[in-house]
Amino acid sequence: MRLNGHFLRNTMEEIKTWARINSPWVLHFNSGSCNGCDIEILAALTPRYDLERFGIKLRGSPRHADVLLCTGGVTLQQADRLRRIYEQMPEPKFVVAIGSCALSGGVFQGCYNICGGIEKVIPVNAYIPGCPPRPEAIIDGVYKLLASLKPAERALEPSSHEYGDRAEVNS
Numbered sequence: 001m002r003l004n005g006h007f008l009r010n011t012m013e014e015i016k017t018w019a020r021i022n023s024p025w026v027l028h029f030n031s032g033s034c035n036g037c038d039i040e041i042l043a044a045l046t047p048r049y050d051l052e053r054f055g056i057k058l059r060g061s062p063r064h065a066d067v068l069l070c071t072g073g074v075t076l077q078q079a080d081r082l083r084r085i086y087e088q089m090p091e092p093k094f095v096v097a098i099g100s101c102a103l104s105g106g107v108f109q110g111c112y113n114i115c116g117g118i119e120k121v122i123p124v125n126a127y128i129p130g131c132p133p134r135p136e137a138i139i140d141g142v143y144k145l146l147a148s149l150k151p152a153e154r155a156l157e158p159s160s161h162e163y164g165d166r167a168e169v170n171s
């Protein structure tokens with residue numbers, strides 16, 4: 001039996017997407033946070049909360065990451081870095097804004113050096129409010145985002161869609 005190239009390519013993409021959703025690798029980036037939210041993310045990754053039981057693993061390079069966990073209002077200094085990191089991630093890719101500052105600028109809103117929330121710079125797929133959100137809320141938000149991406153066709157959509165067209169996860 002001859003398999004055509006298109007079918008093989010699609011099947012390979014579906015397998016890759018299935019693997020990414022079921023065992024996503026995350027990258028953590030502080031775009032201007034006070035570190036409160038970052039400490040909660042680190043707590044979520046420790047054995048006490050054990051994010052790895054969902055197959056979620058922390059990586060150090062954007063080229064290996066499927067999900068970008070962002071904290072803080074975006075400072076003018078970090079805006080370009082955040083954009084560059086996002087562009088270096090392979091498709092399909094997802095962004096989770098964690099904490100009130102990442103959602104809207106929070107307590108730093110209106111400061112001379114703050115652009116605003118993460119979505120001012122890159123598209124955001126899920127929002128986790130709180131100042132800071134607890135590790136349980138972070139785990140719940142990431143898990144709900146991944147659950148909302150199934151079936152696989154949903155996940156194959158490019159993440160550079162319009163800002164209004166995204167999964168909103170509040171926990």
Ligand code: SF4
Pocket residue numbers: 032033034035036037071072073098099100101102106107130131132
């Ligand atoms: S949401 Fe609260 S804890 Fe998180 S960066 Fe802003 S001020 Fe800090």
